[in-house]
Amino acid sequence: MTERIPDSDNVTLGDRLFAGLQYVLPKHLLSRLIYSVMRTESPALRRLIIANFLRGYDVNMTEAVQSDPFAYRSFNDFFTRALRPDARPIAAGDDVVVSPVDGTLSQCGAIRDGQLLQAKGHDYSLLELLANDTAAAATYRNGSFACIYLAPYNYHRIHMPVAGTARSTVYVPGDLFSVNTATARTVPRLFARNERVICDFDTAFGRAAMILVGALFVGSMATVHCGEINPPPRRRKAPVTIDKGIGHPFAKGEELGRFNMGSTVVMLFQQDRIRWEPALAPQRKVVLGATIAQAIARS
Incomplete structure (x- = not known):
């Protein structure tokens, strides 16, 4: 080591x-x-x-x-079983952001000086999380983030927190550390070093990203608009932009993809676009479709 x-x-x-x-x-x-x-x-x-x-x-x-x-x-x-349509009501309202998954909130808050909080005592870089894409990092600099962990017993499909149109999808090769709380406390830059799929969207709230982070035993992630993304026959050494699915529209609460074993979702919003619900706090359980943020009115 x-x-x-x-x-x-x-x-x-x-x-x-x-x-x-x-x-x-x-x-x-x-x-x-x-x-x-x-x-x-x-x-x-x-x-x-x-x-x-x-x-x-x-x-x-x-x-x-x-x-x-x-x-x-x-x-x-x-x-990866499907739930009954009435099992997770989606909170109504064009200004409402809903949880995209069932899980446990790891962290949420503001992106400060290009850094996201991973756990007490250490952060990770927005630029590294976004595979060193400087334009994407500039888009979300000083914005808002939330990180939600899916335990093995959780429902493992990921849904849209807001309505949006697919702008880009990037597969980023990387490590496969566990993403549980113990590992988040001990492995530096965990979410920026693990394999991940970066899904970027245009929304009524500006740009928004859903980052599906792989983990130990998570050998596959799939999205509705791109299909199964990883693992490729031979794992790549550099990020790969996936051309499929650009322009695909998603309604709020619509299924975006799924983890084939447990993992984590990181959500990004631009600066001054949303305000997290005051009750959100680390280790709080969240449920798909429940309100987790409100849009900030723009003049």
């Missing part, structure tokens, strides 16, 4: 050991293996994996379109 884990009152010995292990694990190889296993349609193996998952996590299957967990063709189909 060549990188020092930050000192912090919040970092435990367990955090340090978990982070240290991740530095030496063959994370991409493990993720490719999990990718294959999670898609097996072997009835016995599929049932075994799903049954063990249900024993470990409290999953509310009554919300799913298909409520029988063993009726899915594979664990991945079960994991």
